[in-house]
């Protein structure tokens with residue numbers, strides 16, 4: 280299967296070590312599941328540029344590519360595509376995340392991440408964050 284979809288995602292972490300999750304709204308694929316902010320990389324963008332743009336569009340916050348550190352990645356075979364999703368971590372940003380696209384946002388403690396159903400691709404990312412932030 281060579282149909283790779285490249286998506287960037289961000290673990291946004293606050294001063295309390297909580298992680299921001301966004302719940303996908305009704306009507307979208309995987310509706311109701313909680314995910315990391317991010318999205319598809321567009322033509323001509325670096326992964327970091329893509330994420331800076333997505334964080335502005337989805338949450339209304341401003342950050343810089345230098346404030347995004349690579350953490351881990353997801354590689355998962357969905358039925359229609361194979362998702363390759365680098366996960367960055369960001370602790371430095373300006374503004375307060377506010378839903379710009381009808382999502383619900385929630386700051387979640389690392390030990391509570393399992394209480395929020397996530398897409399299957401995200402499952403292996405949870406222990407990485409828990410190890411890092413505990």
Ligand SMILES: Nc1nc2c([nH]c(=O)n2[C@@H]2O[C@H](COP(=O)(O)OP(=O)(O)OP(=O)(O)O)[C@@H](O)[C@H]2O)c(=O)[nH]1
Pocket residue numbers: 286287288307308309313314315316317318319362398399400401
């Ligand atoms: N942003 C984000 N996307 C994820 C995560 N986990 C995961 O499987 N994905 C998948 O990666 C793709 C993200 O693309 P996107 O955010 O630009 O997609 P979208 O909501 O506009 O549209 P879609 O309805 O076409 O899937 C989706 O297929 C989504 O299901 C995650 O933690 N964050």
